[in-house]
Amino acid sequence: MLVSALSGTVQRTGASAGFLYLLDEAGQTLEMAVSCGLPAEVVVPWHRVPLETVAPVSEAVREARLVWVGSQEEMARTYPRVAASVPYRFALAAAPLSGRSRCWGGLVLLWPASHPARATRREQGHITTEARRIAHTLDRSVTPPQAPGEPLRLPLAETRSHTGRTPQAAADYAERLPEGALALDLEGRITFMNSTAATLLGHTADRIVGTRPWQSMPWLDQPAVEDHYRTAVISREQVEFTTRHPSNRLLRFQLYPDASGISVRVTEAADSDRPPHGLGVDQPHPTPSYRPMETTSRNAPTGRLYQLLHLASALTETVAVSDVVELVSGEVLPAFGADGLVISAADAGRLKITGWHGYSPETVQRLDGLPVDTDITPAGHVLTTGTPLFVASPQEMARDYPRAPVLSDKKAWAFLPLLTSGQPVGCCILSYDQPHTFSADERAVLTSLSGLIAQALDRAQLYDAVHNLALGLQEALLPRMLPTVPGLAMAARYLPASRGMDIGGDFYDVVRLNATTIAAVIGDVQGHNVAAAALMGQVRTAIHATADAPPNHVLAHTNRIMADLGTDLLVSCLYIRIDLRDGQATLASAGHPPPLLHQPGRPGLVLELDPAPPLGIDIGAPYPVTQLSLPLGGTLALYTDGLTEVPGTDADQKAADLAEHLGQHHDESVESLIDRLIHHAWPTGRHTDDTALLLLRRMT
Numbered sequence: 001m002l003v004s005a006l007s008g009t010v011q012r013t014g015a016s017a018g019f020l021y022l023l024d025e026a027g028q029t030l031e032m033a034v035s036c037g038l039p040a041e042v043v044v045p046w047h048r049v050p051l052e053t054v055a056p057v058s059e060a061v062r063e064a065r066l067v068w069v070g071s072q073e074e075m076a077r078t079y080p081r082v083a084a085s086v087p088y089r090f091a092l093a094a095a096p097l098s099g100r101s102r103c104w105g106g107l108v109l110l111w112p113a114s115h116p117a118r119a120t121r122r123e124q125g126h127i128t129t130e131a132r133r134i135a136h137t138l139d140r141s142v143t144p145p146q147a148p149g150e151p152l153r154l155p156l157a158e159t160r161s162h163t164g165r166t167p168q169a170a171a172d173y174a175e176r177l178p179e180g181a182l183a184l185d186l187e188g189r190i191t192f193m194n195s196t197a198a199t200l201l202g203h204t205a206d207r208i209v210g211t212r213p214w215q216s217m218p219w220l221d222q223p224a225v226e227d228h229y230r231t232a233v234i235s236r237e238q239v240e241f242t243t244r245h246p247s248n249r250l251l252r253f254q255l256y257p258d259a260s261g262i263s264v265r266v267t268e269a270a271d272s273d274r275p276p277h278g279l280g281v282d283q284p285h286p287t288p289s290y291r292p293m294e295t296t297s298r299n300a301p302t303g304r305l306y307q308l309l310h311l312a313s314a315l316t317e318t319v320a321v322s323d324v325v326e327l328v329s330g331e332v333l334p335a336f337g338a339d340g341l342v343i344s345a346a347d348a349g350r351l352k353i354t355g356w357h358g359y360s361p362e363t364v365q366r367l368d369g370l371p372v373d374t375d376i377t378p379a380g381h382v383l384t385t386g387t388p389l390f391v392a393s394p395q396e397m398a399r400d401y402p403r404a405p406v407l408s409d410k411k412a413w414a415f416l417p418l419l420t421s422g423q424p425v426g427c428c429i430l431s432y433d434q435p436h437t438f439s440a441d442e443r444a445v446l447t448s449l450s451g452l453i454a455q456a457l458d459r460a461q462l463y464d465a466v467h468n469l470a471l472g473l474q475e476a477l478l479p480r481m482l483p484t485v486p487g488l489a490m491a492a493r494y495l496p497a498s499r500g501m502d503i504g505g506d507f508y509d510v511v512r513l514n515a516t517t518i519a520a521v522i523g524d525v526q527g528h529n530v531a532a533a534a535l536m537g538q539v540r541t542a543i544h545a546t547a548d549a550p551p552n553h554v555l556a557h558t559n560r561i562m563a564d565l566g567t568d569l570l571v572s573c574l575y576i577r578i579d580l581r582d583g584q585a586t587l588a589s590a591g592h593p594p595p596l597l598h599q600p601g602r603p604g605l606v607l608e609l610d611p612a613p614p615l616g617i618d619i620g621a622p623y624p625v626t627q628l629s630l631p632l633g634g635t636l637a638l639y640t641d642g643l644t645e646v647p648g649t650d651a652d653q654k655a656a657d658l659a660e661h662l663g664q665h666h667d668e669s670v671e672s673l674i675d676r677l678i679h680h681a682w683p684t685g686r687h688t689d690d691t692a693l694l695l696l697r698r699m700t
Helices: 002-013 040-046 056-063 072-078 080-085 121-139 166-176 195-201 223-235 302-316 321-335 361-367 379-385 394-400 440-477 530-545 551-565 651-664 670-681
Strands: 017-023 029-036 048-050 067-069 091-098 103-111 152-154 180-184 190-193 239-244 250-258 261-269 340-347 350-357 389-391 412-420 423-432 488-495 506-514 517-525 571-579 584-590 596-598 625-629 635-639 691-698
Touching (some): 002 017, 029 040, 029 103, 048 056, 056 103, 067 072, 080 302, 091 121, 103 121, 180 195, 190 195, 223 239, 223 250, 223 261, 302 321, 302 440, 321 340, 321 423, 340 361, 340 440, 350 361, 350 379, 350 423, 379 412, 379 423, 423 440, 440 530, 488 506, 506 691, 517 635, 517 691, 530 571, 551 584, 571 635, 651 670
Parallel strands (some): 029 152
Antiparallel strands (some): 017 103, 067 091, 091 103, 180 190, 180 261, 239 250, 250 261, 389 412, 412 423, 488 691, 506 517, 517 571, 596 635, 635 691
């Protein structure tokens, strides 16, 4: 079903490649289910995309909109992580698979570099329609589909049909050419070569047909050679370059790609035909230039280099220690075929495990807190010496650490020291369920990667320390619990921003004025720092001091207090006083989002309040009051703008949508309803700003 859906979409849109992603059960990660049009190794880094990742497909799903990237320059500006791992020219569209009641995942389509940088409105509508078509197909599925362990792959172009003896005639024609002719499939494998190409390359067809040139001919095993191939297959541009054969002949390769593969023309070139060393840069046909490659040293494959760039870019986006662990387990382990992970942080002479994957809790408990000088595992020795250790089998491990193999069922290990500026941060251990011999390439890349993981872990530990301090301060300034008031059901939530370590300035409070009257306040201090948190505490104190006064007087008094404090920060605030005997309420707002109201038998709505400036702008500003009736069973929702300011949506429309949702679920308890509203506003839970929400329901 998914294969045919993607195949039809790619054909109808004229794309050169396409990918279908499905959201995992937790709704936090996009997993590639089907791919076509690009080599498997190119898309490996993007098999799993966490929803918070800065990438076109994750942004399309998060914000429920079409994302278009028309050029390499735009990709580098907007999505540097993608640009680093796929540094080629192409156009890209990403669209959410929005079904009737849920988002299934995302659709990604690629076009050659020749595609215009801007998509027409008609083309955008066509892409969106195709995404909806796939989503509706998923809606009708009896069993919700799940992404396979490895994405299903399908060929982009069908085999060309010929009549009569045309294929043999074409082969005879190629044999008569005075130049070499090669054909590659989209995976880079040689599918045809004529005798002239065999002579120029120094290999017979039966030896290298079915192989990749840079794998079967060592002198072509250069990162730049594979990079030329990737440029042709991804950008669909005609590429030309020269390189020197071991016989000292200079060969020119001209690559002509299309949807079925690449035709390669091979000819001899004179030294005078190429520019001076170091000046060549690949250009699309018809103005190609050349990049000489005369060294024959073996380098890491281009795919592995871009994979390292991809992982490096991903590590720069991690914030907390949990982010580092999630990224390493979700992307580094699959990239190197590993099955288990342990990340230990050096803490007071011990190795404290901060994250793991693929181990039982019992095993982790035995390994947690080992001293750095332990002889049970090599982790401490690796950390103190700063030298990585690669162990291919349990027998090899048992020679120096006889107790280590029995601690788990793993059969091979890579112990990577995590050092920053020469100081130990911790140790990262990748493990395998089967014996594994580490190639020189793997050792080099893993060693390089360990330094990047160390820097990310060091930053994350600092973030966690500061974040915990900030969150503790924030919680200390908010009420520990809401008062118990007969005739009133209440629920409150404060949610810090999902990313960033600043302290929020959102606050709420409920004050019991007498046996039948309460006052409720919600506000948002400008800024996200210690000064904002301190002012928030002062504002709460000022409000408490005059809480029994009418709402407009409370706000005016607080405004004067702020002027005396001499702060440059502004505060939005909503103050409401409710008489629970008759349900009469009086509200006043200082530049704050209006509350949501549901009255029994009516739909939910957004209250209309007379506008007034935030506190801190005009010392003499009036704060008009609004009267309303809160009948038995009526519910008020007071919130800060973090609830409704969702990227890609209109805040007023979002508030109206939440009001409608409030009315549809008014029969739920306030504790259940408040969580439902938050989830409806931010389904993925990745809210970008701190948020306060307070529900008040008048009861009998």
